[in-house]
Amino acid sequence: MSLLSQSIASGILIGGLYALMSLGMSLNWGVLKIINLAHFSFILLSAYVTYELASVYGWDPFLAILITVPLFGLGGMALQWAFERFRISEFESLLLTFGLFIIFESLASTVWSADFRRIDSAANPYASSSLKIGAISLSIPTLSAFVLAVAIAFGTRYLLDQTHFGRAVRALAHDREIAGAFGVDHRKVSMQLAGLAGAYAALAGVFIAMSSSLFPGIAVEWFGIVFSVVILGGLGSTMGTLLAGIIIGTVGAVATVTWGPSTAPLVVFLILIATLLFKPDGLLGAKGGV
Amino acid sequence: MTSTNRNTSLITLTIAVILWFMPTFRETLDYPVFFLLFGYTLFFWIAQASSWNTFTGFSGYFSFGQGAFFGAGVYAVAVLAVKRDWPLLLTFLVGGIVAAAIGLIIGVVVFRLRELRGEIFALMTLAVAFVMASIARVSPTIDGGQGAPVNNVPLPDFLGDFPTMIFRLGLIVATLAVIAAQWVQRSRLGWGLFSIRDDEDVAETLGVPTFRYKITALLITAFIAGLSGAIHSLQIGYVTIEDVFSIRVPLFVILMSILGGTKHWMGPVVGAIVVVTLNDRLNRAGFQEISDFITGGLLILMIVAVKEGLYLRMRTRPARTAIGFVAGLAIGLALGALDESLITLLAYGLGIAVLAVMLPLSWFARGRSAEAEAKVASHG
Numbered sequence: 001m002s003l004l005s006q007s008i009a010s011g012i013l014i015g016g017l018y019a020l021m022s023l024g025m026s027l028n029w030g031v032l033k034i035i036n037l038a039h040f041s042f043i044l045l046s047a048y049v050t051y052e053l054a055s056v057y058g059w060d061p062f063l064a065i066l067i068t069v070p071l072f073g074l075g076g077m078a079l080q081w082a083f084e085r086f087r088i089s090e091f092e093s094l095l096l097t098f099g100l101f102i103i104f105e106s107l108a109s110t111v112w113s114a115d116f117r118r119i120d121s122a123a124n125p126y127a128s129s130s131l132k133i134g135a136i137s138l139s140i141p142t143l144s145a146f147v148l149a150v151a152i153a154f155g156t157r158y159l160l161d162q163t164h165f166g167r168a169v170r171a172l173a174h175d176r177e178i179a180g181a182f183g184v185d186h187r188k189v190s191m192q193l194a195g196l197a198g199a200y201a202a203l204a205g206v207f208i209a210m211s212s213s214l215f216p217g218i219a220v221e222w223f224g225i226v227f228s229v230v231i232l233g234g235l236g237s238t239m240g241t242l243l244a245g246i247i248i249g250t251v252g253a254v255a256t257v258t259w260g261p262s263t264a265p266l267v268v269f270l271i272l273i274a275t276l277l278f279k280p281d282g283l284l285g286a287k288g289g290v
Numbered sequence: 291m292t293s294t295n296r297n298t299s300l301i302t303l304t305i306a307v308i309l310w311f312m313p314t315f316r317e318t319l320d321y322p323v324f325f326l327l328f329g330y331t332l333f334f335w336i337a338q339a340s341s342w343n344t345f346t347g348f349s350g351y352f353s354f355g356q357g358a359f360f361g362a363g364v365y366a367v368a369v370l371a372v373k374r375d376w377p378l379l380l381t382f383l384v385g386g387i388v389a390a391a392i393g394l395i396i397g398v399v400v401f402r403l404r405e406l407r408g409e410i411f412a413l414m415t416l417a418v419a420f421v422m423a424s425i426a427r428v429s430p431t432i433d434g435g436q437g438a439p440v441n442n443v444p445l446p447d448f449l450g451d452f453p454t455m456i457f458r459l460g461l462i463v464a465t466l467a468v469i470a471a472q473w474v475q476r477s478r479l480g481w482g483l484f485s486i487r488d489d490e491d492v493a494e495t496l497g498v499p500t501f502r503y504k505i506t507a508l509l510i511t512a513f514i515a516g517l518s519g520a521i522h523s524l525q526i527g528y529v530t531i532e533d534v535f536s537i538r539v540p541l542f543v544i545l546m547s548i549l550g551g552t553k554h555w556m557g558p559v560v561g562a563i564v565v566v567t568l569n570d571r572l573n574r575a576g577f578q579e580i581s582d583f584i585t586g587g588l589l590i591l592m593i594v595a596v597k598e599g600l601y602l603r604m605r606t607r608p609a610r611t612a613i614g615f616v617a618g619l620a621i622g623l624a625l626g627a628l629d630e631s632l633i634t635l636l637a638y639g640l641g642i643a644v645l646a647v648m649l650p651l652s653w654f655a656r657g658r659s660a661e662a663e664a665k666v667a668s669h670g
Contacts, residue, residue: 029409088594089361095352098589099586099588100586100590101586103583103586110579111427224421260428264425272414280403280410
């Protein structure tokens with residue numbers, strides 16, 4: 001029983017990390033109509049930059065946020081600029097970012113080799129520390145990722161609901177032409193939103209570097225989970241993504257302790273199929289809205 | 291899009307028959323065995339790229355699922371022929387059928403959706419390969435994570451020794467894939483798929499049976515990819531989950547088709563020939579590490595700058611293609627490539643021809659080429 005409750009607790013926490021990884025993807029897809037596979041590369045490279053700063057320069061891993069967030073925020077904006085410049089359609093974006101994904105993956109394996117890399121415990125005291133509540137222990141990196149994911153989901157929701165920027169984003173998601181007719185500068189708003197998505201990817205990367213081992217091929221393994229979370233949550237839905245992340249994380253963790261670790265992807269995939277069959281708009285997805 | 295007719299398929303068949311007898315006259319022509327293996331690699335990728343394009347290129351539905359279909363074929367042989375002693379040729383067929391069944395399931399789930407069908411289809415096909423990999427990893431009857439040897443299978447001896455046999459098997463599947471693509475392109479099915487690519491809602495309103503057409507084309511794609519994968523298992527020898535379900539197969543078929551052009555059956559064939567030849571020579575020259583950079587970069591370049599692909603460009607610029615190819619051969623000869631191998635010489639010719647075709651139009655004769663372009667665009 002304690003094994004089960006422990007796995008549910010860690011599943012919920014890891015679900016926060018999944019949500020953090022998926023949020024930028026969901027916004028990009030739902031609002032900007034861009035399926036950005038380079039999002040995974042941003043997460044991967046951010047994790048490697050964190051690794052580099054912590055292991056080689058002795059930084060506290062949390063401080064890596066100061067570098068990675070601006071770096072990949074700008075990366076997201078640059079990419080969005082290029083999409084607008086070359087008038088890339090939704091399908092072409094998938095292909096183009098697939099090309100980028102391949103380049104970034106081989107960049108990572110050129111710089112950091114194809115071996116497993118992990119910040120050593122001296123430089124990363126958080127990896128082994130945990131918070132104990134009764135019999136359940138919560139690891140610090142995933143706990144912080146969870147707290148941050150919840151804060152970011154609510155923060156983004158507030159941003160979209162209450163600010164001028166948010167109204168412009170929602171107008172864009174609804175109808176690009178009409179929004180333009182009402183004075184929404186879609187280039188500017190798109191670039192800001194893409195920058196935000198890049199920053200979220202950077203944050204996710206920092207926490208991944210703190211909690212697990214890295215190798216260049218790991219990014220491919222995130223595809224299934226992140227797409228399941230994005231579709232289950234509903235495109236562009238912030239609260240939906242958070243909820244979906246937690247559900248997928250919990251179900252995956254429970255499947256792991258019940259039937260073994262290799263069954264987790266299978267269960268996640270079945271959830272994805274069920275979503276597509278019975279609730280294609282996602283849990284909290286509103287048609288065309290954000 | 292009417293530039294293919296029955297004669298095209300007859301010509302294809304004739305070329306295939308001539309190639310079939312290549313190994314028979316190896317003594318007379320005096321070429322190294324390596325040529326047969328290179329030929330097989332070429333056939334394998336032509337089959338994979340053409341089959342991918344028959345669904346994706348013609349219908350516009352983007353598939354990352356080639357690895358899943360290919361993998362189904364590979365494991366059909368690894369499980370049935372090796373562990374269960376089924377006859378090898380039968381397991382080839384089973385590989386194709388299993389792959390087609392997987393395609394059918396994906397199609398039935400996704401094509402029923404009203405919205406975002408295209409995007410969801412792309413992601414589903416991406417996810418299916420991972421799921422199949424994890425099933426294979428869990429199940430000891432399939433793989434169990436240890437990998438599976440595909441040697442010691444009784445090979446059909448009427449096809450000759452191993453290089454000859456694999457060359458001929460590859461040739462059969464490549465011919466099948468190309469002729470299927472030609473048939474689809476000129477048939478009613480093809481016209482239906484093109485209308486789906488242009489505007490699916492309008493096509494549906496005009497009475498095109500979109501669901502049935504998509505499923506049919508996807509079945510053709512999956513079956514050929516599975517069949518080709520089954521044969522490829524013999525070439526691999528030792529099958530591992532990581533290699534079979536890696537992103538490599540989908541990546542390369544996508545690159546080849548986009549490079550050659552997705553709107554014509556010839557596109558993937560041209561793309562496969564260019565990529566396989568250049569890749570083979572680059573690897574031989576020790577540029578293995580940068581080959582991924584080149585692959586990704588080429589993909590991006592094509593999307594941004596040469597959307598119609600090499601084949602249609604070559605058709606609008608035959609002079610440039612020919613001059614580039616001859617110039618490439620000349621450069622190769624001058625550098626002494628012939629001493630090494632005919633393939634190196636071919637790589638020079640193709641490489642320079644591709645560069646010549648890709649350079650912006652305005653660098654050469656202007657008005658004439660633009661006119662020719664408009665002509666081809668209207669005829670396809």
